[in-house]
Amino acid sequence: MSEIDGHYDFGDVAVVMGTYNEEKAIGTVLDDIERVTDGEASVVCVDGSSDRTPEIAREKGAQVIEQEPQGYGVAVERALRAADRPVVVTTDCDDTYPMERLPTFLAEINDGADVVSGDRLSRGAETMPRFNRFGNHAFAVVASLLVGERVHDTTTGMRAYRKPIIDSIEWTENTGLSAELLIRPLCRGYDVREIEIDYAERAGETKLDPISGGAEIAGSILRVSLEERLA
Template identity: 30%
Template sequence: MDKLAILIPAYNEEQTIEKVVKDVKEVVSAIPGSVIYVYDNNSKDNTVALAQKAGAVVRHEYAQGKGAVIRRMFREIDAEAYIMIDADDTYPVEAIPDMYQKIVDKDVDMVVGDRLSSTYFEENKRPFHNVGNTLVRKLINTLFKTNIRDILTGYRAFSYRFVKTFPVLSRGFEIETEMSIHATEYRMLVENQVISYRDRPEGSESKLDTYGDGFRVIKTVINLYRGYHPFAFYSIFSLIFFLVSMILFVGRVLLPYPATNTVPNFPSLIVSMILLVLAFITFFSGSILDAIETSNKRNFELKLIECEDKKKNG
């Protein structure tokens, strides 16, 4: 088991990968047992050769997407602590020792490199990314009642416990959102660390699709809220069905009835009853799924105990 594993996902980063590896190597030289891993994701340029030249251990993930790369990294590497940093030279490697110490000394499960509280909005040249980061942060912190200050950052430190119990479901850049919500929902200890941010050097191109990735992130947030808080999620639809049913029944059936002693709008009665049935179905579906999720969280706690035993024995 490594003391510290530096995980660098890379896809066509020949302009910056050598510098990033060398900078990281210099910083972690004071931490014995540190290994730098570059996981190449089908790069078409000289990323692999330059990473090897700089002294990194290069491995490959042939399924395209950052989520696939992280799944491979987390499953293959055993270490007491992990630092994940992007290969685009936008993050300060000088923060690595502090992030590492929080993992080993304070038993933190995830340290989030917080760009948004420092230079991100000045350095980032893509205004829609600024808006998107802010909206996603506010949405998640509101829905999941947390205080993670930078949801989409790719600069994070992890404990062995987090890495070995995190189910990677996303394929793309929405993986950071999934990590943040997973840590929050399973009551893992998360700390924010303010870091400086610098924009990509000239000639280095971002792999992000502002609108496409933004849509996928929002979709991920909704799906995770449905999964982790099914009662609250389905209760919204149950309430809507119930209110529409009552409005339709009272307005179209109940109020006109005394005048004729007959049901003047029989189709409205049928529709209102169907909506009422749907309201009950969605309510009880949410209740059942909520009980299942509670059981899953209990099982996860047992899984954490097994993970700790494996770490001690490994």
């Protein structure tokens, strides 16, 4: 279902993220994006912080949309919708994802991919807590069985999308949005590719409870997969 729109460069890319009390890391992440893209990519942050995160983001040139904290998916979806460029890259603001790989993500889009998903788990993801790592492997196995295609990492926060795909799908999940953003395009026949990436130790404290958050993600994977199969 790919439609090749020509060759994109970083001037065609928006990097988006939901931010919540990440003042320890947000500056580094934005500096890395600036450096890797030569300042050409735009950045959109949807923020519900009570610390200096939005101030730092604005100082670094990002567009900041402030809203009351409503969860991961609400923030990320709003950031995705607000992006005004034909290629949108999601990332987290905790300095765990390698911005140095942005050229690889863009190259895959230029090669015809509709969605490019960063696979943290195939390289070990040793910086991820063991319980979380086990859970993410389990999510990938379940998602693979449900969608009928091998998936290595359903909950990665780093992906690239062609913007028309984002705009054409109704996204329904919150905590499980990262899984939904992979599963719906896969089930609809889009060209979805996974590339292996490194995963660094996060700066600052995690906001997701591994038990309740894991249960919500598992529910999202099951719900979204069944909806797509029954549609």
